[in-house]
Amino acid sequence: MIIMSRLVLHDRNQPYEIEVNGEKIYICACGLSGNKPYCDDTHDMIQDEGDGIFFYDEKINRVQMTSFYKKQ
Numbered sequence: 922m923i924i925m926s927r928l929v930l931h932d933r934n935q936p937y938e939i940e941v942n943g944e945k946i947y948i949c950a951c952g953l954s955g956n957k958p959y960c961d962d963t964h965d966m967i968q969d970e971g972d973g974i975f976f977y978d979e980k981i982n983r984v985q986m987t988s989f990y991k992k993q
């Protein structure tokens with residue numbers, strides 16, 4: 922089995938709300954939904970992430986990326 926990584930960049934941690942034929946639909950903008958393109962509320966798990974670069978696995982375990990370079 923080959924596991925491919927995927928980089929998802931996002932600048933929102935909440936869905937886009939759109940209305941279709943009078944029905945509200947929520948489109949995932951965090952990139953983590955298990956039911957794309959629809960929001961499945963997984964974004965609730967990343968509300969505390971703050972600034973930085975993070976990687977998430979399929980179980981939404983988070984790892985923060987840190988720089989190898991230090992500012993002087």
Ligand code: FES
Binds near residue numbers: 950952953955963965
């Ligand atoms: S915005 Fe991605 S799961 Fe809700």
